[in-house]
Amino acid sequence: MTRPIKLSDVAKAAGVSQGTASNVFNRPQIVRPEVRERVEAAARALGYAGPDPKGRLLRAGKVNAIGIVTSDPLTYFFDDPYARVLMSGIAAACAEQGAGLSLVSAVNEEKLAWNIQSAIVDGFILLCIEDGFRLVELTRERKLPFVALQYENRDPSISAIGVDDFDGARRIAEHLGALGHRRVAIISLQLAEIQVGPVALADVEKAVYSGTRDRILGYLRGMESFGVDPHTVPIVETRNDSETVSAALDHVFSLSEPPTAILAMSDRAALIALDWLRAKGLKVPEDVSVVGFDGVPEAERSDPPLTTIAQPIERMGREAVAMILEHDDAPRQVMLDTELVIRGSTAPPRG
Structure with a gap:
């Protein structure tokens, strides 16, 4: 098997020092034109594509790029409404700072660990909606700054940004x-x-x-203040996708006393519920009220517009970028406020 062509091979073929050959690729303006042409001709003849940018960046000690990490498949960044808004905030903040982005994703733990270890970045933003502990432990090994978003563990040694899930759900x-x-x-x-x-x-x-537990307990506390026994409230776990949310709705509307209102734990699930109810001939909010949690743009444009708890998702992304690029070794925990946004998907029950 032919070994890779190195810069030293190009220098030898061109009859120059390795330092001069390096300057041709990295600082060509300081090399005489005839020498530069000779080195470039030798590189073309040998099939040398140029120095490895990874090595140059690592030697510089800073690459001006941030890794965004999730344990979900890469499509999550594009399919999930919450992730899209978050990425919009991250991308805008990076663009203002002239920083790049690297998406790090894999459902297989071994592959995810490799992706984190090999990413050429200055730090990581971890999307800890699921598998937060695993993401944190894998990222610690890189010894680079990282910020955990929606991390479940209030660890004071970790920089984190989140919201009060219990309070938002209760309201x-x-x-x-x-x-x-x-x-x-x-x-x-x-x-x-x-x-x-x-x-x-x-x-x-x-x-x-x-985070899931806190939202459920917040929902139950809010209903309990109106005399509802928490043990009587149906709770159905989903993967936040059309298949499992639809199955959950099939279940709760088959009960002897179906609900007059749906507490969906994400706007995505609530939007799926609106479509499911419409297909069943049920009107929102006349027959059933529906609420979400997140505050994504699609919630405002739905039919009817969705009542929800709005998180400052884009701001989370911007704050996370600032924490990485302005890292000073001091962990920071930021708790942002949520807002109850009342729209057309809720009304008093019939009768």
Whole structure:
């Protein structure tokens, strides 16, 4: 097997020092034109494409790029409404600073570890909606700055940005309670990595993902303030996709007392619910009220417009970029406010 052509081979073929050959590729303006032409001709003859940019960047000690990490497939960055808004904020902040982006994603742990280790970046933004602990542990090994978004563990040694999931969920549930709803169902994100379907209240306390747990407990606290027994509220775990959200809706509307309101744990799930209800001939909000959680642009444009808890998603992205590019070794935890946005998808129940 032929070995790779090195810069030293080009220098030898051109009859110059390795330093002069390096200058031809990196600082050509200081090399005499006839020498530069001789080195370039030797490089073409040998098939040498130029020095490895990775080595040059690593020697410089800073590459002016940020890695964005998720354990989901790469398509998550483009398919999920929350991820799209977040990436918009990150990209805008990077563009203002002249920094680049590297998307790091793999559902296989071994591949994800390799991608994190090999990424040429100055630091990482971790999307810790799921598998946050694993992302943090894999990233620690790089010994580069990182910021965890929506991280489940309040570890003071980790820079993190998030929102109060419990408080946001409580407020939107209280909105439904104030309208008169007493029969509600929760369409949940995952509590653990592999399960979906109906879950008992006891399962909530054992949730692997604390963000999901906190939202459920917030919903239940909000409804409890209107006299609703938490044990009577159906909770169905989904993967936040059309198949599992639709199955969850099939389940709750087959109950002897179907809900008059749906507490969807993401705007994406709520938008799927709007389509499902429309297909079943149920009107929103006349027959069923629906609420979401996130505040993505699609929620404002839906039919009807979606009542939701709006997170400052784009601001999260901007804050995360600033933390990486202005890193000073001091961990920072930032808790941002959410906003209850009331739109046309909620109304008092019939009768």
